[in-house]
Amino acid sequence: MSKTNITIIGGGACGISAFVELFLQLRIAGFHKSISITIIEENKEVGKGLAFGTSQPGHILNTQADLMGIHVDEPEHFSDWLIENESQVGSEVVDNQGQQEAFATRRLYGDYLKSQFEHYLQLAEKEGMQVSVIHAEADRISNLKSGFKIHLADGKSHQSDFVLLAPGTPIANNYAELETHSTYFASPWPSAPLLKKIPKDAQVGILGSSLSAIDALMTLEDNGYTGKITCYSLDGLLPRVQPDDQPMPERKYITLRNLHEIQRTKLRRPTVKDMLRLFMKEVEDLEGEKIDWKATARTGKDAATLLKADIALAKKGGDALTNIPYSLRYDSTQMWKWLEESEKLKFKKWLGGLWGINRHCMPLVNAKRIAQLFSDDRLSIIPNLASVDFDKKSKSFKLTYGKEQLANEKYLINATGPASAVKMMKSELIQNLAKDELIEPDPVGGIRINPDTMQVTVDGKSTSGFYAVGHITNGMLLDVNAVWFNVQMIGKLCRHLTSEIIGKPA
Incomplete structure (x- = not known):
């Protein structure tokens, strides 16, 4: 007898939290041996994706530790983990080290995610649940008569009875025309391309002045860059x-x-x-x-x-x-x-x-570092950005702002933040889902879902067996960039999905 398969697309914080909660609910209900869970994650390590795979010490979580636990109804689990693993924490925690309200680096949080996944993977297998990880990129989903077919970028495919979209925070494609130029960086993450291609003493332009721009600034500062940096944005406002x-x-x-x-x-x-x-x-x-x-x-x-x-x-x-x-x-x-x-x-x-x-x-620790950049006359913030073009003659980027004022930058980092609208998401999977009408863009942002069950909805009807969580739900839900909030939504999702499997409320 074949097992019912649940496939989670994405092995970041949301994907890991969903896997753990599904295992727990199904194990407690006694249905775990008849279920298999597949996680599709394109990175080599589960838990070490774009957000938390960073190696930069200045990339700090913007939420205190006691709200970052991935277990439903245990938001303080991460802060407890920090205390239990104090020997490996060291300088990875800033502001109130060892306390519940600490702020940790994102790379340490990636270690936490990886440790939770490995622990519950071993536990699930010990208890008789089949769990597998496919390290590949999902680029399309077909809706079958019963279940789904997930097409992978390597040409292979995988069939599943239930699909949970947890692709993380999508990079924006708002300057796609610039991506052919080697000195343009479509995102501050991962940091390796920036560090490899931008000279230490270079003048650098950053598009944006929000939290993503702060990450770009910290990457440059953490690695000894000495040149001047200019942030260009619409409103010129830094986070408070x-x-x-x-x-x-x-x-x-x-x-x-x-x-x-x-x-x-x-x-x-x-x-x-x-x-x-x-x-x-x-x-x-x-x-x-x-x-x-x-x-x-x-x-x-x-x-x-x-x-x-x-x-x-x-x-x-x-x-x-x-x-x-x-x-x-x-x-x-x-x-x-x-x-x-x-x-x-x-x-x-x-x-x-x-x-x-x-x-x-x-976080206050990063604010102080940015203030020092201002004091050293190495940072400028320019508002009212109007356009960005590449000038072939000078081989630099021409930025227009204010009243037709111009600036030129040889190195340009796009740190405008994650895409809100589906059409602006740099994801082949999301674009194909929209093209195939398996998802419906919400005018406010992201895709339409049933917020009570987290099922994907099209034309006002929930798609059976198809769920979504995280940033791609940003229009219908508000705090989708907060782990604690997504974990709460995952609790709803898993209760509904489990009830669909066992035929009664979980």
Whole structure:
């Protein structure tokens, strides 16, 4: 009798978490011996993908350790692992070493992921579950009468009854026309091409000024680069700075209760204006005074001056504009789900950038290093980027910004961050799935899913046996770049998938 197969495409944090949770649920239900799990991962090591396969010490997790556990309902598992493995941690933990709220390097987190996968792989095999890893790239999926056929880039294929898409964070193809040039780098990761091709004393241009750009800066700094660096972005805004011990204010106004009250009393969904009004009221209540909101605008202000002020604020525990979004992390997805699609698009247009820099801050240790780059006159931030072209005559990149101002860079790193829209995702698998109509792009970003089951949906109908988790669900869910959130969604997904197999709720 053939075993029911579950295939997980992607062996990063989401893929490993899903594998572990599926094994546990199926083992507890007593169905594990009739199930096989296949993990398709293109990298040589499971757990060491683009995000966590980095070798750079300056690539630091932007979330504290006690929220990074990959086990459902045990978010503190990673911080416990750090304490249990203190001998191998060393300088890989910064800010409050050995404490639950520590920030760790991403390469150490990759070690954690690998250790969890290896442990549960051995345990699953010991308990009689068949688990296999295919080290190849999946580039297409066919929907069969019963199950799926997964086509691999090496020409082989694999059939499965259930498929879980966990491809990680996709690189953006927003400057695809530049990729033929050897001095252009489509992503800060992996860092090896940058270190191999960019001279130590070269002037370097970076597209973007968000967390991805911070990674690019840290790569150059960690490896002794001495040249000047310029970041070009639309708004010229750096992420704000996260305190070592960030407060979680008890909110009075921007709450699920108040937003639900709008629904039951006004018989409509809340709007972005409703949420913004409540947020502003919350900030003023926490600060204890009326706020000059125009004065809080950051665009057009000197990035170095803003960073210096943000570092000082972070040392004192931050301000309401960072601490309130931080305190919303467990409620923000439900709030997002309540918004109409048109309101989500308004939010991204009006407030997306501000939400990003205040909700997803940089660790204090990296902020201090960037401040030093400003002090040494080695870093500049230029806003209002308009276009990027390659000039064949000078063999350099021509960047237009502001009022038709020009700059030239010989070396250019694209650090604009992960792609939100499906059409901008540099993934043959995702593009083929869209072309074959096995996924449906969401206008807000990512693909459409059923957020209650994490099943892929097309034309409003869930596709049986086909699931997705992580960044590719970014339009329908909000915090998809947070491991703790994805792990919660994986819990939903695995409960539904297990119930489909055993015929009753898991």
